[in-house]
Amino acid sequence: MPPYTINSLKAELNSRGWRLTPQREKILHVFQNLPRGNHLSAEELCNLLDEREEAISLSTIYRSVKLMARMGILRELELAEGHKHYELNQPYPHDHHHLVCVQCNKTIEFKNDSIRKHSVKQTEREGFQLIDCQLTVMGVCPEAIRMGWPSALPTNWSCSRAIAEYNHHVSIDTTDHASEE
Numbered sequence: 803m804p805p806y807t808i809n810s811l812k813a814e815l816n817s818r819g820w821r822l823t824p825q826r827e828k829i830l831h832v833f834q835n836l837p838r839g840n841h842l843s844a845e846e847l848c849n850l851l852d853e854r855e856e857a858i859s860l861s862t863i864y865r866s867v868k869l870m871a872r873m874g875i876l877r878e879l880e881l882a883e884g885h886k887h888y889e890l891n892q893p894y895p896h897d898h899h900h901l902v903c904v905q906c907n908k909t910i911e912f913k914n915d916s917i918r919k920h921s922v923k924q925t926e927r928e929g930f931q932l933i934d935c936q937l938t939v940m941g942v943c944p945e946a947i948r949m950g951w952p953s954a955l956p957t958n959w960s961c962s963r964a965i966a967e968y969n970h971h972v973s974i975d976t977t978d979h980a981s982e983e
């Protein structure tokens with residue numbers, strides 16, 4: 803199957819008796835145009851739509867993404883920080899798995915056909931219909947290890963903003979101490 807386009811998604815949804823409301827279409831458009839490797843939380847999606855002046859209420863977004871995930875249109879990802887992120891669930895062979903840094907949530911996508919093969923076999927054996935197959939591997943990224951993970955890092959440290967943020971936190975700490983005295 804080729805990667806989804808809005809039209810092929812519409813056709814697929816129709817074939818399953820599911821209506822693509824204008825709001826759901828807006829949401830799909832955002833995911834469709836998301837650069838590879840990006841995943842959005844409901845809040846981030848809400849902000850993005852807001853910026854485009856296509857605002858949808860957060861409660862509608864929560865409901866829509868949940869429903870779309872259950873339909874297998876979106877993928878729900880539990881990243882290390884705990885709240886859910888979403889991405890378009892591309893059909894095989896355009897699917898992928900995730901390697902997530904538990905310190906900074908840096909997420910690397912990778913492909914692996916044998917994971918898929920095992921899952922298909924298992925699904926068929928149990929008489930299930932396969933909706934999505936994703937493996938999430940938790941790890942610690944090389945930047946965090948270099949910075950002395952876990953002991954030397956504040957819990958909210960993030961690789962991408964590493965040095966600047968770290969210094970920022972340190973200076974905030976100093977200010978707090980000063981004000982207590």
Ligand SMILES: [Zn+2]
Binds near residue numbers: 889898899911
């Ligand atoms: Zn992904």
Ligand SMILES: [Zn+2]
Binds near residue numbers: 908
């Ligand atoms: Zn990291």
